[in-house]
Amino acid sequence: MAIFEELAGTLSGASSDQPPLLLLHGLTFDRRQWAPLLAELPGRRVLTLDLPGHGQSPSQKSYRMPVVVDLIQRAVDAAGLDAPIIVGHSIGGLIATTYAARFPARGVVNLDQPLLPGPFGRVIRDAESTLRGPGWRAVWEGLLDGMGVEALPTAAWSLVERTSRPRADLLLGYWEEILRSSDEEIEEQRRKDLTALADKQVGYRWVTARQPAPEYEQWLRGLLPDVDVIVMEGGHFPHLAYPEEVAKLL
Numbered sequence: 001m002a003i004f005e006e007l008a009g010t011l012s013g014a015s016s017d018q019p020p021l022l023l024l025h026g027l028t029f030d031r032r033q034w035a036p037l038l039a040e041l042p043g044r045r046v047l048t049l050d051l052p053g054h055g056q057s058p059s060q061k062s063y064r065m066p067v068v069v070d071l072i073q074r075a076v077d078a079a080g081l082d083a084p085i086i087v088g089h090s091i092g093g094l095i096a097t098t099y100a101a102r103f104p105a106r107g108v109v110n111l112d113q114p115l116l117p118g119p120f121g122r123v124i125r126d127a128e129s130t131l132r133g134p135g136w137r138a139v140w141e142g143l144l145d146g147m148g149v150e151a152l153p154t155a156a157w158s159l160v161e162r163t164s165r166p167r168a169d170l171l172l173g174y175w176e177e178i179l180r181s182s183d184e185e186i187e188e189q190r191r192k193d194l195t196a197l198a199d200k201q202v203g204y205r206w207v208t209a210r211q212p213a214p215e216y217e218q219w220l221r222g223l224l225p226d227v228d229v230i231v232m233e234g235g236h237f238p239h240l241a242y243p244e245e246v247a248k249l250l
Contacts, residue, residue, distance in 0.1 A: 026090030148235020
């Protein structure tokens with residue numbers, strides 16, 4: 001483990017003609033969850049980071065998206081990576097998208113993260129009062145129950161359990177955009193980010209656990225005509241359910 005500016009991480013592999021990878025885990029988890037995928041990428045230059053407030057990275061006063069991506073960008077610079085391909089799982093996919101819109105990147109691989117709040121946003125907004133009280137953990141556990149963890153191989157299921165450290169401040173902090181912004185405001189920000197990616201010709205692959213709703217896919221392709229949409233059924237953790245297949249995408 002090393003500290004890259006303020007974030008804990010692991011830098012592995014050697015520089016080569018292949019672009020380096022930056023791996024960003026999901027909310028409440030940490031960089032250890034990438035172990036099965038890393039095993040499929042021997043020798044590849046890879047930086048795995050603990051997101052702010054996760055794993056061995058220190059807590060922050062704010063987890064707003066601009067704060068998070070700025071911390072990640074400084075870590076990338078400290079690691080000496082040049083325009084990495086950014087792989088993000090769950091909220092890490094949203095962070096990867098935002099990062100690539102603002103800083104040099106060669107591509108984005110988004111693992112099962114829709115970019116608009118949709119029904120999930122309504123669930124989080126309806127649960128805000130609970131999230132701010134002593135029963136906050138029930139909200140997270142209810143969401144986790146719907147992520148298909150039970151369908152994973154035993155070792156992967158155990159890895160999900162070992163790497164999850166939910167905290168109310170993390171849930172509220174990383175979901176602040178949903179709680180404080182309207183769907184229209186969020187859609188406008190996503191539109192700006194995706195337009196920036198299209199203008200910079202940054203490749204984008206979205207791995208989703210289910211066939212996307214036609215209206216959402218139409219919206220996405222309208223902004224990113226060359227987006228590659230890949231359906232990998234089996235729950236919210238494609239990098240754990242299909243590490244070999246995800247590695248091939250990289």
